[in-house]
Amino acid sequence: MIRHPVARPRIAVAVALAALLAASAATAADTTAKAGFASAATAAQQWQKDAVLVNVSTLQADADGKAAKWGYMYYSPKSKRGYTVDVKGGKVVETLEVNPYVRDAVGEFVDSDKAMAEARKSGLKIKGKTPMSLMMMGQATKSPGVYWSVSGGIRKGDVSVLVDGKTGKFSYKQAMP
Structure with a gap:
């Protein structure tokens, strides 16, 4: 048992700070695709005024459709170039001009959790x-x-599902052979 009069308050403060840090880290990790969209769009518009969103993705979605980091790809019809914007915790963490692999705008979309x-x-x-x-x-x-497109895995019997990005309704599923 700690009997030092200063030790107990310090331990309480340390525990409280650790809890706050853990809570803020968990909050930063738990974001949907739309949560980072505004930051990504601002970065893309600074890159090219005609930039349109063509892809949103993550490799690390949880069962609630949230991830620590989302990648947004934009396409500029004028420059014929692509631009990737990675967002973590609502902040842009990386950008890169690339050769685009997709060019069709996605427009409005249902969020990843839905x-x-x-x-x-x-x-x-x-x-x-x-x-x-x-x-x-x-x-x-x-x-x-x-x-x-949501993948449930690559093992036999694992299911991948397509959900309509505009309506949020089921479209198609396929099991791995």
Whole structure:
């Protein structure tokens, strides 16, 4: 037992500070895709005024559709270049001009937590962290659209789900053979 008159208050302060730091770290890690969108969009507009959002992704989504870091890709029709913006805890942590691999704007989209909830309702099982990506798909078909793609794994029987990025409704699922 600690009997020193100064030690007890110091320990209490240390415990309180540790709890505050842990709480702020957890809050920074728990963000949806839309939580970092404004910061990413500001950075992209500073890069090129005509920049449009073409992809949102993370490799580390949790079962609630939240992640510590989200990547946003923009495309500039004028410059024909891409720009990636990584956001963590609401702050831009990295940007990079790239050759674009997608060019079609996604426009308005449902947030990652709603997409994940629909994917789980549709049979997706999450084991730890999982990749999530939002982009235009099916351009070569009669029904292109913006979709959230959520992967449940790469083992036999694991399910991947597509959720409509505009409505948040289930679209398609496939089990790994």
